[in-house]
Amino acid sequence: MAGIVLVGAQWGDEGKGKATDLIGEKVHYVARFNGGNNAGHTVVVGDESYALHLLPSGIINENVTPVIGNGVVVDVEVLFQEIEGLEARGIDCSKLRVSDSAHIIAPYHRVIDKVTERYAGKRKIGTTGRGIGPAYADKINRVGIRIHDLYTPEILRDKVEASLHQKNQMLVKLYNQRAIDVDETVTKLLDLGEKLRPYVANTGLLLNQALDRGENVLFEGGQATMLDVDHGTYPYVTSSNPTAGGACTGSGVGPTKIDRVIGVSKAYITRVGEGPFPTELLNDDGDWLREQGHEYGVTTGRPRRCGWFDSVVNRYAAQVNGLTDIVLTKLDVLTGLESIPICVAYDVENADGTHTRYDEMPTDQDAFAKAKPIYEEMPGWSEDISQVHNFEDLPVNTQNYVKRLEELSNCRISAIGTGPQRDHIISVHSLLPEE
Incomplete structure (x- = not known):
């Protein structure tokens, strides 16, 4: 038995859909536990790309039972638009179950x-x-x-x-x-x-029974840690709890049945909508990241705000969620850069003109809004890494960048996304407890 929670460790759009699909090969149920159709996940299978909003990403896998939990708010019209769109492309959605308490x-x-x-x-x-x-x-x-x-x-x-x-x-x-x-x-x-009606079920009971039978259940969060209504950059947040604690309240499964908590982080960082963003790049570097990473919203098409990796945010996500593993995505986007900055701390100017260094997330939202990133530089790489499947085969500078992010995040990096395709992934550690 394994209850696995998968959450975004930044402001969303980290690639949770790809990570969910990857783990979905080894699980029996994938359950969305928060949010609504404001979430957007993209899953790429071969030459096919699937943009999902309400449906759990595991629905692409015919061996998975997809579940929409009680913590999700469901726009039924949008749900059927999505179901009909997938069925027109040959995806069977008949196994979907939707909580009667949602x-x-x-x-x-x-x-x-x-x-x-x-x-x-x-x-x-x-x-x-x-x-x-x-x-x-x-x-x-x-x-x-x-x-x-x-x-x-x-x-x-x-x-x-x-x-x-x-x-x-x-x-x-x-x-x-x-x-x-x-x-x-x-x-x-x-x-x-x-x-x-055909899809409605007591999903809390369904998921608990699956875990009791020794089956693997993946709990998928919409949005991300920094958009959590309690732990995010309030008030510029979503209206639910996309952190690991929300997996329990949003599914009806107790915390003793959770074995792993996996955070998904981009090798850089993006944000959509209003709110503070310390490492945001309002220059050519930001434009370059946006174009290289195709950073436009799955749900809205809005251009995403882009910035360098923020290790303060990642350490905070590891703390709030109790992360056991990180899936690092879009590492390939950074290919071609001579030097790559990493935010390791913040500098905040106080009212009296003095400055305070924050190595951890400020609890004062005003301080966070004023935070300026303190960077360290890592040498970049120019080699194509999309076809690399072993960590040791990555360029040395790429390996060093990943190791530094792992060290700064206080959590091991267990999988690395090296491109948009389903098989563009490096597995470093197993994401399932029994393996």
Whole structure:
């Protein structure tokens, strides 16, 4: 038996889809435990590239049962767009199971998300406008709609009415928008519920039974550590817990059944949306990284902000998640650089003009927002590494760069991505406990 948690160790887009697909060859279940269709994973199989949003990345593997856990907020319309798109390409989605306790993203959540962000001005978060934040807000405010509510019309109507009572007043009086019709919303949700019915299950029970049978379960987080609502760069965060603790609350599986926690990090770093980013490169180097790494959002197409590797962030991710392993991705993107900077600490100027060095993540968000990176330089390499499958066969400078990142991160690097293809990977240590 192995319960394995896979999380992003930076601000997202680290390549979790590829890592999940890699480990998925050896697991029986892959379960998403947080977020919604604001997450984007790309899995490349041969010449085929699959962009996934709500569906767990393991769905590409026919031997895996993909699960959407209770911690995910589900836009049913988007889910079926994704299912139909994959089935048209020959991918069987019939094994998918969706938690009956997961909350849904109703049409009005998308409306609220877009309207409030539009009027937020300088306080905007950089939301994708998919309704994720408002759906989680309703969940916490106890007016959310769970999937099992879709099968009890009277309960569904009461919940929609309760949720829209305040929202319609805000839309009409504050934002000068049209009120959302209760009957129309209920009818639409009931229809979607019937379409979803074959996939609905008690997934917490399903996953626990699988672990009790000795099967391997991979828990896949959407977004990443630095976007965690509790541990990220608040308020520029997502509305859920993409850290390892969220795997338990978002799936219904207890922490004693977790054996490994794997963090995924790029060999550099990116961020989408608003918020502080100490190593961001607003120059030709940033543009070069973006083009070399094809750093554009899977979900939105937005160009990603790019910067050098931040070891302070990675050490923090190792601490918060209790990482046992790191999967380092996109190492090949750095090929061709003569010298590669690594952020090892921060310099923060205080109000009195003095400076403080931070070797660990500041808990004061104002200090983090002012942080300037302190770099050390590593020599680069020019050799093509995409076809290398053993660590010892990498160029010496490449090996030294990886070893330094491992040392600075306080966690071993167990796998290295050397290119976009499925087989562009170097396995250094097994990611499964029993191997």
